[in-house]
Amino acid sequence: MKKLLAATALSAFALAAPxxxxxxxxxxxxxNVRKPVQMPxxxxxxxxxxxxxxxxxGQPEEFFYVLKGKKTDISDSLRxxxxxxxxxxxxxxxxxxxxxxxxxxxxxxxxxxxxxxxxDIYIQQITKTFVNKGGAxxxxxxxxxxxxxxxxxxxxxxxxxxxxxxxxxxxxxxxVVGAEVEVEYLAAEPDMEANAPSEVTARPMPGGAxxxxxxxxxxxxxxxxxxxxxxFAALGSGPDTEHAGKELSQDAVIxxxxxxxx
Amino acid sequence: xxxxxxxxLILGGxxxxxxxxxxxxxxxxxxxxxxxxxxxxxGGYSDGSSAANVPMIVRNEAGETLLEGAVxxxxxxxxxxxxxxxxxxxxAGEGHQIVVPQDEIY
Numbered sequence: 541m542k543k544l545l546a547a548t549a550l551s552a553f554a555l556a557a558p559x560x561x562x563x564x565x566x567x568x569x570x571x572n573v574r575k576p577v578q579m580p581x582x583x584x585x586x587x588x589x590x591x592x593x594x595x596x597x598g599q600p601e602e603f604f605y606v607l608k609g610k611k612t613d614i615s616d617s618l619r620x621x622x623x624x625x626x627x628x629x630x631x632x633x634x635x636x637x638x639x640x641x642x643x644x645x646x647x648x649x650x651x652x653x654x655x656x657x658x659x660d661i662y663i664q665q666i667t668k669t670f671v672n673k674g675g676a677x678x679x680x681x682x683x684x685x686x687x688x689x690x691x692x693x694x695x696x697x698x699x700x701x702x703x704x705x706x707x708x709x710x711x712x713x714x715x716v717v718g719a720e721v722e723v724e725y726l727a728a729e730p731d732m733e734a735n736a737p738s739e740v741t742a743r744p745m746p747g748g749a750x751x752x753x754x755x756x757x758x759x760x761x762x763x764x765x766x767x768x769x770x771x772f773a774a775l776g777s778g779p780d781t782e783h784a785g786k787e788l789s790q791d792a793v794i795x796x797x798x799x800x801x802x
Numbered sequence: 803x804x805x806x807x808x809x810x811l812i813l814g815g816x817x818x819x820x821x822x823x824x825x826x827x828x829x830x831x832x833x834x835x836x837x838x839x840x841x842x843x844x845g846g847y848s849d850g851s852s853a854a855n856v857p858m859i860v861r862n863e864a865g866e867t868l869l870e871g872a873v874x875x876x877x878x879x880x881x882x883x884x885x886x887x888x889x890x891x892x893x894a895g896e897g898h899q900i901v902v903p904q905d906e907i908y
Contacts, residue, residue: 576834576908640908642832642844676830677850 564665571697583633589724594630598652624736642674662783667793688778690794715758723750726769831892845873862886
């Protein structure tokens with residue numbers, strides 16, 4: 541009887557799990573800095589809202605930043621790490637963002653396509669995040685030429701909790717109309733030393749993934765209820781649809797940081 | 803309404819507008835040691851507007867001017883570190899001044 545209960549509980553868990561989304565994370569604890577810094581960033585592919593299963597990453601195809609319209613390759617800084625997820629460990633990476641001049645460092649990651657056995661497809665989440673130095677805005681609201689990307693309409697590194705965040709979804713530089721955008725909260729920020737989740741501060745609510753849709757201009761808006769990191773993913777928004785003979789979901793991901801108004 | 807009242811109202815309105823814009827307009831300045839005896843400063847504003855032509859004053863410990871220049875069209879001011887160098891003043895007028903001391907030049 542106990543076995544049956546355990547099996548039922550496990551199936552329920554397994555059924556619940558796919559409702560939450562894969563999210564490529566590019567994480568550093570500070571999106572706003574005042575002094576020059578060699579900033580470590582963690583590249584982790586997991587289920588951040590539920591502090592869930594983490595997936596193995598292959599060697600990324602591109603890792604770069606754009607400052608004042610100039611793109612700089614920082615893929616040489618990447619080194620493999622092991623992320624100790626809550627339930628499993630996974631192959632992840634750490635890179636270094638060199639921050640010196642004032643302005644918006646738009647960090648881009650094009651990961652290797654990941655084979656998702658349960659769906660028999662490849663997933664490639666082209667991810668964008670931001671670091672600002674010195675409070676000088678220099679291009680956070682401009683596209684950086686990724687195959688698919690979100691272009692923020694609100695400054696992404698100091699959103700006020702309780703306000704809203706909007707962004708335009710582009711594919712090949714053109715707005716994507718009617719796309720579903722999945723929304724996740726980074727419920728357990730990675731511990732930069734331990735390469736493991738730190739304290740869990742939120743849990744996903746019932747009803748599956750949080751979803752907003754892009755309008756006729758490719759724009760979505762989402763109310764940000766809580767301080768911390770929020771991620772947005774548009775599944776299959778990219779122009780590439782096949783990899784190694786299988787379906788490819790080429791997604792756009794963006795991360796923002798919200799603060800309480802104190 | 804007389805013409806002069808109307809003018810006063812328009813003027814008042816413009817002043818209010820200017821004041822509002824200024825409050826969302828924080829000056830920014832940061833300087834870096836180029837490692838070759840020169841220092842590069844970046845000046846700008848938090849709303850992204852240009853600080854071109856804002857005076858930059860390089861001073862000694864007594865606050866005396868050693869060098870003077872201005873932010874260029876790219877938002878930059880570069881100078882050779884002079885003998886007795888203590889700080890740099892970004893001088894965009896009252897309430898818009900920033901002093902970057904030597905030990906905050908990275």
